[in-house]
Amino acid sequence: MAFKRDKKEEEEGTGNPFQNLDKTAVLQEARTFNDTPVNPKKCTHILTKILYLINQGEQLGTQEATDAFFAMTKLFQSKDVILRRMVYLGIKELSNIAEDVIIVTSSLTKDMTGKEDLYRAAAIRALCSITDTTMIQAIERYMKQAIVDRNSAVSSAAVVSIFHMTKHSPDLVKRWVNEVQEALNSENVMVQYHALGLLYHIRKSDQLAVTKLVAKLTKFTMKSPYATCMLIRIVCKLIEDQNAASGDTNWSNSPLFDYLETCLRHKSETVVYEAAHAIVNLRRTSARELAPAVSVLQLFCSSPKPVLRFAAVRTLNKVAITHPSAVTACNLDLENMISDSNRSIATLAITTLLKTGSESSVDRLMKQIATFVSEISDEFKIVVVEAIRALCLKFPRKHAVLMNFLSAMLRDEGGLEYKASIADTIITIIEENPEAKETGLAHLCEFIEDCEHTSLAVRILHLLGKEGPRAKQPSKYIRFIYNRVILENATVRAAAVTAMAQFGALCPQLLDNVQVLLARCQMDGDDEVRDRATYYHSILASQNKQLIQDYIIEPLMVSIPSLERALHAYNLHPSPTPFDMSSIPLSTITTSDPTEMADRLRTPSGGVASEPTAQATARVESYYEKLSAALPEIANLPGTLFKSAAPVMLTESETEYVVRCIKHSFQSHLILQLEVSNTLSDQLLENVTVQLEIPEGYELIKETPIPRLAYNETQSVYIILQYPPSLADSVTSVGAVLKFSVKDCDPTTGQPDSDEGYDDEYMLEDLEISLSDQMAKVNKPNFLALWEEAETDESMNEMEDTFCLSKMESIQEAVASIVNFLGMQPAERSDKIVAGKSSHTLYLAGVFRGGIDVLVRSKLAVSADTGVTMQLTVRSTSEDVCELITSTIG
Amino acid sequence: MKLFGKLANILGIKKKEVKILILGLNNSGKSTIVNHLKSEEDKVLNIVPTVGLNVEKFKYHNVGFTAFDMSGHGKYRDLWEHYYRESEGIIFVIDSSDTLRIAVVRDELDILLQHPDIVTRRIPILFFANKMDLRDSLSTVKIATILGLERIEDKPWHICASNALNGEGLQEGSEWFTQAICENIK
Numbered sequence A: 001m002a003f004k005r006d007k008k009e010e011e012e013g014t015g016n017p018f019q020n021l022d023k024t025a026v027l028q029e030a031r032t033f034n035d036t037p038v039n040p041k042k043c044t045h046i047l048t049k050i051l052y053l054i055n056q057g058e059q060l061g062t063q064e065a066t067d068a069f070f071a072m073t074k075l076f077q078s079k080d081v082i083l084r085r086m087v088y089l090g091i092k093e094l095s096n097i098a099e100d101v102i103i104v105t106s107s108l109t110k111d112m113t114g115k116e117d118l119y120r121a122a123a124i125r126a127l128c129s130i131t132d133t134t135m136i137q138a139i140e141r142y143m144k145q146a147i148v149d150r151n152s153a154v155s156s157a158a159v160v161s162i163f164h165m166t167k168h169s170p171d172l173v174k175r176w177v178n179e180v181q182e183a184l185n186s187e188n189v190m191v192q193y194h195a196l197g198l199l200y201h202i203r204k205s206d207q208l209a210v211t212k213l214v215a216k217l218t219k220f221t222m223k224s225p226y227a228t229c230m231l232i233r234i235v236c237k238l239i240e241d242q243n244a245a246s247g248d249t250n251w252s253n254s255p256l257f258d259y260l261e262t263c264l265r266h267k268s269e270t271v272v273y274e275a276a277h278a279i280v281n282l283r284r285t286s287a288r289e290l291a292p293a294v295s296v297l298q299l300f301c302s303s304p305k306p307v308l309r310f311a312a313v314r315t316l317n318k319v320a321i322t323h324p325s326a327v328t329a330c331n332l333d334l335e336n337m338i339s340d341s342n343r344s345i346a347t348l349a350i351t352t353l354l355k356t357g358s359e360s361s362v363d364r365l366m367k368q369i370a371t372f373v374s375e376i377s378d379e380f381k382i383v384v385v386e387a388i389r390a391l392c393l394k395f396p397r398k399h400a401v402l403m404n405f406l407s408a409m410l411r412d413e414g415g416l417e418y419k420a421s422i423a424d425t426i427i428t429i430i431e432e433n434p435e436a437k438e439t440g441l442a443h444l445c446e447f448i449e450d451c452e453h454t455s456l457a458v459r460i461l462h463l464l465g466k467e468g469p470r471a472k473q474p475s476k477y478i479r480f481i482y483n484r485v486i487l488e489n490a491t492v493r494a495a496a497v498t499a500m501a502q503f504g505a506l507c508p509q510l511l512d513n514v515q516v517l518l519a520r521c522q523m524d525g526d527d528e529v530r531d532r533a534t535y536y537h538s539i540l541a542s543q544n545k546q547l548i549q550d551y552i553i554e555p556l557m558v559s560i561p562s563l564e565r566a567l568h569a570y571n572l573h574p575s576p577t578p579f580d581m582s583s584i585p586l587s588t589i590t591t592s593d594p595t596e597m598a599d600r601l602r603t604p605s606g607g608v609a610s611e612p613t614a615q616a617t618a619r620v621e622s623y624y625e626k627l628s629a630a631l632p633e634i635a636n637l638p639g640t641l642f643k644s645a646a647p648v649m650l651t652e653s654e655t656e657y658v659v660r661c662i663k664h665s666f667q668s669h670l671i672l673q674l675e676v677s678n679t680l681s682d683q684l685l686e687n688v689t690v691q692l693e694i695p696e697g698y699e700l701i702k703e704t705p706i707p708r709l710a711y712n713e714t715q716s717v718y719i720i721l722q723y724p725p726s727l728a729d730s731v732t733s734v735g736a737v738l739k740f741s742v743k744d745c746d747p748t749t750g751q752p753d754s755d756e757g758y759d760d761e762y763m764l765e766d767l768e769i770s771l772s773d774q775m776a777k778v779n780k781p782n783f784l785a786l787w788e789e790a791e792t793d794e795s796m797n798e799m800e801d802t803f804c805l806s807k808m809e810s811i812q813e814a815v816a817s818i819v820n821f822l823g824m825q826p827a828e829r830s831d832k833i834v835a836g837k838s839s840h841t842l843y844l845a846g847v848f849r850g851g852i853d854v855l856v857r858s859k860l861a862v863s864a865d866t867g868v869t870m871q872l873t874v875r876s877t878s879e880d881v882c883e884l885i886t887s888t889i890g
Numbered sequence B: 001m002k003l004f005g006k007l008a009n010i011l012g013i014k015k016k017e018v019k020i021l022i023l024g025l026n027n028s029g030k031s032t033i034v035n036h037l038k039s040e041e042d043k044v045l046n047i048v049p050t051v052g053l054n055v056e057k058f059k060y061h062n063v064g065f066t067a068f069d070m071s072g073h074g075k076y077r078d079l080w081e082h083y084y085r086e087s088e089g090i091i092f093v094i095d096s097s098d099t100l101r102i103a104v105v106r107d108e109l110d111i112l113l114q115h116p117d118i119v120t121r122r123i124p125i126l127f128f129a130n131k132m133d134l135r136d137s138l139s140t141v142k143i144a145t146i147l148g149l150e151r152i153e154d155k156p157w158h159i160c161a162s163n164a165l166n167g168e169g170l171q172e173g174s175e176w177f178t179q180a181i182c183e184n185i186k
C-alpha cells in the first residue's frame, strides 16, 4: 500500500517524498519495530526509508546496522505479507554490514518451507545472503528440496541464489549439482534458463565439460527460449575458443555451427534474433555462412514490430565495419528505415549507411540527419558523431561538409558527454588531416566563446596553445584566448594564460603583445591565474631559449603524484642540497594507438575504450606504493622507479598455475614482480619461487618467495636484478621455472591432508627483457628544433645505420612496430601516415633509464620487391645508448 | 479451566497479546514445547535444532502469545539479550536428564537474572524441568536447589516437570504462566 501511495504522489509531481531523509532520524524511527503489537503500515514505511537510504549510498556503521537488523528481526511476529517481504529485502541489504545476521536462519528456513507461497522465493534469497560456508550445513537440505520444488518461483530463486553464493565460495555448489541437473528439465521457462546458467557457470573453465554439456543440449529443443538464447551464447564461445586453439577457420561444417543455423528457424523471435546476432558477430565468418543470418536481420528490418526493427538495425550498425558486405545487402531496407517514426531506429539506419556508403552518398545522408537531429536524445546524437568521425577518416576530402555539420551540433543544446564527443571528433580530424586544421580550430574557437563546460573549455584552450602557434596566422587565436581571460571562471582563465604563453614562446613576432597581456593577467583576482601569469611573464622576459624550451614549451613530464610525494618528503627533512628533479620518475604517456582508435570507431560510444588509458596513467604511481611495501630495500636503490612495463603472461591463461610478470626498471636495477595464481582447489603451495637462468652480466641481488599460496590466491614473487655493466648485454631473454612445494588438501575446506609436502616445478615461458623496458616516452613538442640543435651540440653522439625490414609490408606496419620496439614517443605527429605514400620519416623521443635523453629519426621507404628499408639515426648524450639501439634493431 | 476463562474476563483482559521468550540450553526441548502449544494446524512434524530464533504464535485461553523461541546453542546465547526488553514473560526450559550441563544452566540463569533489562522487573519466569520421562531425570526440587531458585525474590516464578513429547505437565505450567502474566499487566 505504501508503494501505491508513493507512486501516486510522484504522478502528481509533488516530488520525491524521501528526498531529505536523515540517517540518524530514520534509524531512530526503526525503534518502532520493537513495539507490541507491530504496526505493519508504519513499519513498512520506515523499512522503505532505510532501504532508500542504503540505495542512495548512505553508509551505515556496523553498530547502526546491527541495531537496525535486530530490531527488524522482531517484525517476524507480524503476519503482514508486504511487511514480511520488506523484511527480506532489509535482511539482504544489511547482511553485509550487520553482525550476527545468522540469527534469522531458522525463521527464514521456516518461511521458505512454509505454506505461504508469497514468502518462499524471497525467503530463499534472503537466506542465501546471510549464509556463509561455515553455516552451509544448516540449509543444505532445504536448498536441495527448493531447487526441485514444484513452484517455479521457488526453484528459480534457489538456483539463482546458489549462483550468487558461488561468487564467494565456488565449490559450494557441488553438493547440489544433481538437483540443478534435474531443474534443467523443468517445464518452466525461467527455471530451465537459470539452471543452465548455473550449470554453465560451474563448468565454464573446463572446456571438455562445456563441450559435453553443449553436445547433450543441442540434441533436443529446450522448451525455454531464454535457455536457448543462453545456449547459443555458450556455443559461440565454444566455437571461438576452439578456433583460437586450432587456428582452423573452416568450421562451417561443424555441428556447433549447424546448431546456430537451425536456431535461425526457431519459432521464437527472440531465439531467431539471438542466433542471427551471434552469427554475424562471430569472427572470421565467410559470406556463405553469413548469408542466412543476414537475411533474417533483413526480414526483421521490415517487421511491423519496432523492437525487431531496432534490434536488427542495431546489430547491423555494430558489424558495419567488420562485415560491410552483409550490411550492403540490407541497404534498401536501411534506406526505408531512414524515415522510421522511431527516431532511434532512423538514427541507427542512417549511421549504418554512412559507415558503409560511398563518398557520393555522404551529402544526402547528412542532410537527412539534419532534419531530425534535434529530436533525438544525446545518446543517439553521440552515435551520429561517431559515424561522422569514421567518415572523416574514410573520406578526408569530405571534411568541410562534416566539419560544418559538427559545428552546428556544437552550437546546439547538449550534455557534457555529447559536447565532448563532438570536440573529440574535431580534434581527431585536425590531427589526422592537416588540411582540416584551420577550419577545425576556428570552429573550436567559436565554441569556447559560449561553452558552459569548464573541463571542455580547458581542453580546447590547451589544444589552441599547442596548435595555434604553428598555424598560418597565429595572431588570430590570441583574441579568442584573451577573451576567456576576461569572461570566464578561474580554472578557464588559468588555462587561457598557459595557452597564451605558448604563443609568446613560439612566435617571436607576437612576444611583445603576449607579454602585455600576461602583465595584465598579473592583476587577476585568482591566485593560480596570477601565479601562472607571473611565471610565464618572467620566463619569457628572460629571453633564455633553454629556459623557455624546458619550462613553457615542453610540458612537465614527471609523474605528478611522485613529485608531490618527493616534495613532501623533502619538506619534512630539508637538506642543504637542492631538490633534484631528475630523481622523479617520468609519467606514463598515453597514446592513442591505431587499434584502440579502430575499436572506438566500432563501438558507438567512445567512453568504453578510453578507460584503459586512465588506468595506465595511474600505473606507475600505484606500483611504486605496492613495491615499496613489499620490498623496503628499494628505497636504497639509486634513482626511483623509472618505468613499469605492461604485464606479460608467462603461462597460458587457463593452466594450473598462472604466472604474470611485471618488469619494473630502476636506474641500474630491474625488479621482476611475478604474480602467481594457484587455480587448483586440491593443492596448497608453499615456498613458491621462480628460478631464473641469470643471463650474462646480470647479477641477482635479492629474491623473495611466497611462503604460502592457497587455492584461488594470487601473490607475487619479487626478484631484484642488477642490470649488466655493459649496456649491450641488457637486452636478452631469460629462462624461468616456477618451483614450489605442494601439499594436497581437501578442496572444500582447504585444509592440507598431511604435513608432508613434495617439491614440484613448472616450466614457464622465457622472459624477454627488451629495450622498451628501459625506455620511457617523452613528449617533445618541437622535436625538429631539438634535432637540429643536437647536430651541432658537442655533448651529443650520433649513430646511423640502414636496415632492411623485409617482414614488413607497409610503412604503417613498420612505424607501429618501431614505436613499439623502441618504446619511444612519436613526435611531430610523425606516426600519422598519409595512406599510399612510399616514403615517410618518423621522429621519436625518449629517455633511457638513468635520465639519458634519446632522439631518433627513422627514414622509411617501401618498394614492392624489397619491402621496407629504413635509415635510422640516433642522437643521444650517451654513446652506449646509441649503440644499444642500433645493435638491437639489427 | 472454565474458571480461569472467567477469571481472565473478570480481570478485564479479553484480547490480550503478550510477547514471551523461550530460553534454555540447546537440546532442552524448547522448540518441542512451543510446537506442542501451537494449534493443530500450525504444528510441524519434525523439529530441528534452531539456528538463531523462530517466532511462533499460539493462544492459551484468551491470551495470544508471541513466543521468541531462541536457539540454545552456545554461540547464539549472547544474542538472547536483544529480546529481553520487550518480553513480558520468560519460559526457561531445562533438560532434567542432562546432569552434566546443569552447572552451565545455572551460569546462564545467573547472567539472565542480572541483566539490566531483567534485574529490576517483576517479570514472571516459568521453569520447565523437561524430559521428565527419561530415567535419570532430576526432580523439580533437586533442580530448584541446584539452580538456587529460592534466591529469586522479586519475580514470580514456578517450576514444574514436563514431557514435551506427550504434553504432560505443560498444561499446569501454562496455566500458572498465563495467570502470572495477566496479574502483572493488571
Ligand SMILES: Nc1nc2c(ncn2[C@@H]2O[C@H](COP(=O)(O)OP(=O)(O)OP(=O)(O)O)[C@@H](O)[C@H]2O)c(=O)[nH]1
Pocket: B024, B025, B026, B027, B028, B029, B030, B031, B032, B033, B047, B048, B049, B050, B051, B070, B071, B072, B073, B130, B131, B132, B133, B134, B162, B163, B164, B165
Ligand atoms: N525424551 C524426551 N525427549 C524430548 C523431550 N522434549 C524434547 N525432546 C527431544 O529433544 C530433542 C531436542 O528438542 P528441541 O525442541 O529441538 O530442543 P531446543 O531446546 O529447541 O534446542 P535448540 O533449538 O537447539 O536450542 C529433540 O530430539 C526432541 O524430540 C521430552 O520431554 N522427552
Ligand SMILES: [Mg+2]
Pocket: B030, B031, B032, B048, B049, B050, B069, B070, B071, B072
Ligand atoms: Mg529449538
